Amino acid sequence: MSTSLLPVGNLSPGQDLNGYIRTVNGISMLTDDEERELGFRLFNEGDLEAARRLVMSHLRFVVYVARSYNGYGLAQADLIQEGNIGLMKAVRRFDPNQGVRLVSFAVHWIKSEIHEFVLRNWRIVKVATTKAQRKLFFNLRGAKKRLSWMNSDEVDAIAKDLDVKPEVVREMESRLAAHDAGFDGAPDDDEESSYRAPAYFLDDASQDPALMVEESDWEEDSSTRLQRALSELDERSRDILQCRWLSDNKSTLHELAEMYGVSAERIRQIEKNAMNKVRASIGELEAA
Known part of the structure; x- marks a missing residue:
């Protein structure tokens, strides 16, 4: 139908x-x-x-x-x-x-x-999922005599009438009193009230002082080891790596070949050998 x-x-x-x-x-x-x-x-x-x-x-x-x-x-x-x-x-x-x-x-x-x-x-979050909770949900709303919290006698009377434990009535009353809240807060919230949104209570791992110090130390150590490895290269190999990988305006193989008067393949070989030396040097420094 x-x-x-x-x-x-x-x-x-x-x-x-x-x-x-x-x-x-x-x-x-x-x-x-x-x-x-x-x-x-x-x-x-x-x-x-x-x-x-x-x-x-x-x-x-x-x-x-x-x-x-x-x-x-x-x-x-x-x-x-x-x-x-x-x-x-x-x-x-x-x-x-x-x-x-x-x-x-x-x-x-x-x-x-x-x-x-x-x-x-x-509610966005379900207040009642089981059959017993659903029965309690509708009966409890009808049984409450006022808007404030129920006292112990009222809870006991409703629990006895619905054949449930008093703590079950208390829990459902708490669910009924709850209200939905936006996770990120309302768009028109001002600076004084926006902090109440749940999103502002989450930990920001990216601002962990320990991690920030660790990252800073790692970057400084990596930079130091790289500079030391580069210093062990001959001037031409160091200049080729600098122009190919460390410069803001990176040069091509053909541009470097014209600069040094050799073939582009030769520049590629020098670059490859220099990279291998740098990796080996950094590896030895890490092992030490």
């Missing part, structure tokens, strides 16, 4: 919530006999028109149920949409042979879809 079974013109809760509510409240309710007849037509014959009428006549009930979830800070239109999905699932599974009214059967499916939606969207 698809969502096309909700043809209230082009109206949906998200477009004009008040207009949608007025429209669904204007749809006539089914009598017991009408509902039973439509139920058998759907159950025995798969009659989609019967399914459509069953859904349409119960849309006002979805609105009624969705209104009881307004305290979660979610759009009522979204809650109604999710409840409508639950209603259609219930109609699809409705068996008139059981002798119960559709509204009694559908309420479970409607609330189930709304519950899932609330748990997915109420």
